[in-house]
Amino acid sequence: MLDRKLLRDLGQIKSQAFAIALVMAAGVAMFIMALSALFSLSGSQRDYYVRYRFAEIFATAKRVPLNLVARLEEIPGVARVYPRIVAQVSLDVPGMNEPAMGRFISVPDHVRPALNDLYLIRGRMLDPDRPQEVLASKSFVEAHQLELGSTIRGIINGKQQDLTVVGVALTPEYIIQIQPGSLLPDHRRFGVFWMNERQMAAAFEMSGAFNDVSFLMERGANEQRVIGHIDRLLEPYGCTGAYGRAQQTSHAYISDEIRQLSTMALIAPTIFLGVAAFLLNVVLARVVGLQREQIAALKAFGYSKSAIGWHYLKMVLLIALVGAVLGTLFGYWLARGLTRIYSELYQFPTFEVMMPPRVVLGALTVSFAAASLGALAAVRRAVSLPPAEAMRPEPPPKYGPTLIERIGLARFVPQIARMILRQIERKPIKSLTAILGVAMSVAILMLGSFSLDAIRYIINFQFRLAQRQQVTVSFVEPTSSTARFDLQQLPGVTQVQPFRAVATNIRHGHRWRRVAVMGLDGEGEMFRLLNIDEQPFVLPEEGIVLNDKLAQILGVTLGESVTLSVLEGSRPIRDLIVTGIITEYGGVNAYMNRRALQRLMNESELISGAFLGTEADVEPSLFARLKQIPQVGGVMLKRAMLQSFEDTIAENILMMRTFNILFSIVIAVGVVYNSARISLAEQSRELATLRVIGFTQYEVSLILLGELAILTFAAIPLGWLIGYGLAAILVTGLDTEIYRIPLIIERTTYGFAALVVVVASGLSGWVVLQRIRQLDLIAVLKTRE
């Protein structure tokens, strides 16, 4: 029978209960989405790594004789060594003006690769007797809509060669395919290819040798020690330093994503469930207050305290259950959406939404826990009420003058405003929590929108102010600087800024990083270094300039010295003074004056490539010419890079922003609507009295709206503050070597967050106002509170 009462009581507060369930559902949905994506991603990753033998240590060198493999295998802690040939190949793909870049990887005849195995999606493995066959990565094939048997033209070691795609494959090494030097994947311009080992050895003059090697370690082996051994053995062969998975691009990206998901799985549900718990507390306290007599009667009839406690607890658990079920369904739907984005970005053999029962169970547990926590105070009050006292109505609420009046401003405050202020001040905790709730909604909106501000800022900073070139050309091998004049002659080229890039280790104390130092001419016209204020930084004649992230990693400040070990040529080692620290939002980079770098390398005028300024409309003919220059190993088009950057990020951000808006509206409406309903319920007698003694509908509405308005407007600046803080935390969390996000929040973002919350509050207020019309004026005269 009590259960029937429960359902009817819930029916009385159904719209409030539903609003709370929605807030809860939003939290559960975020929880489910983040955890499900986390499990899918880390599960698929782990599974893929094991089944396709993803290596643990990687090293590249110029040319290592195959007989060194045996010595590498003897290194203590090394379980497996897999040598191979890897080369960068410029590709001419039908339907594309600019050349694409292919990363060509050798595959042994007749056997599977020992490490970094392939997963063949379509077609067949390579026939060792057909030299022109290749396997291509799925994303590249899809981006170009290639078929099995399609031909592409590659410039292999300076010679043009037609290649036939016989299979489409994936590898754990390139779950995300990012071209070296790029920030985001561009599947049209970068692909991974596999080619017969013998064929590659012949084409790249690597017979009896290799230039890339992967390792698997024994269980419990020390990675740093193994890397030390490898470096010592490979150094004479032009090795630029071995590195572990943490520095392997694809792995690092996915690990970052997994880290972010676990942060999200923790923070977002905490906010939403916290707000829901607060709302449940407020609503249940009201219900218990109204049902004092009923509780007393039940106790008088002999219902035990626990039976009554359980009765009210069940009420909130039922709301939580609705929230959890809705949230789980919505979360599953969100997770599917996220998985779709992931499966475009990350290439796994199989990638499905994983929703293990424990995730759902976890969601149910946390929402029940939050609901119980919220209900605790109210339930305790119901249980501890002695029957005789409960039979009497609640004592009249006590009020006092508010702070504003106490400090002597009373005469400026009209009576209605006093009612509002005293109502708010009488329940300071409730009012503050409501303000905090609405503030959270503002903060969530800011989080959703600020990333767009930051991305716009980065794009402008990195691609418009710093990198003003249209095209970046890199040579296969360092080339005489006279090549710049050849580049100058190409159609449409207006400016040429040469650069020299050298692989190095930069060390400061015990900290070090593998960095390509870029030698630039003192005053670059196109590729410019900028300081934090976006002002151009003139490269000093001497010393080395680091970007801020690298300086932070090395723990080095201006004027200190770092040790530079060059990993190519004569491998000189020099101490250099840090003569500048510049701002960049991607990668870790170091810069030197080109002449100083030349002197350090003790080499003649060599350049690794050049930045080109072009006239916009001549690109096709320029690309046609570039494709035919054998020395050109890579061509990067800034416009394309920008496009892929915007495409990838825009989709993600748009999705996040939409849900952020949705979720924060849910919170704002949940909090404001419930606050307004409770206020209306608590003050209905007074409001009706005012109506009776001649106050108009509008004047009475002011009392209710005034309270909402004060709560909302107090919440907005607080929300801005919290939003700024959360954004700062987020920015710190996203601060990786791959990219950094500046804490840039535009005024429009503050305005937008405030606007959405004001509109949501206004709407909830309006809905509640409709109930003022239905106030029963006559009943009020006859009943005692």
Place this chain on the structure above:
Amino acid sequence: MPASFQPPTTSNEAPPVFKAQGVTKVYQMGDVKVEALRGIDLELHAGEFIVLLGASGSGKSTLLNILGGLDTPTSGHVFYRNQELTAWSDAELTRFRRSNVGFVFQFYNLIPSLTALENVALITEISEAPMDPGEALELVNMHHRRDHFPAQLSGGEQQRVAIARAIAKRPAVLLCDEPTGALDVSTGILVLEAIQRVNRELGTTTAVITHNAVIAKMSHRVVHLSDGRVHSIEQNPVQVSPSELKW
């Protein structure tokens, strides 16, 4: 107190303050129809103090609510100073209550978040020619507790504040619904004295509904209601002072 006080107007020179003609009220309570009023004809004159006497369910509250513009009759007409009240819109009724009617309720209905003085000021702020809130409190002998909140006042004190609130705007009529219903005899008498004083000193037309026949002795006229009809009307030639009442 002069025991032979006569109502200022008993003739037909001025229009009556209220005039009810054939007023009926039927409430639909679920499937049951309740006929609260079954054809009431009644006039109230300026400055008059009348008591509507009847058992519970006799229709007296319904009649008072209709006169005060809180409720509308099912049929019949009510005129306020020759204007048809029953033809007014909700907004017009609100305006009518705001400027012409003072209400006193059985359970006082003070605003708990406002002090005694502020409760009165709440009304004077929206009135055209109100008295000073302090003056209104003085009239009901509550000036000394002007800064107390309702939770700090006894029932009788709250009711006196409620009367001060009702009359502070100098209403034409004062409608009191069981004003002593929740009070003991001695505090009830204080409240009734306040009401009588308002009627005499301000000339406010006053209607009090009660089921307590003793109270009727202080009025000019007693209207007996039963079963939704006016059963009888009697004139009181002499008004008894509240302090002489006993129940």
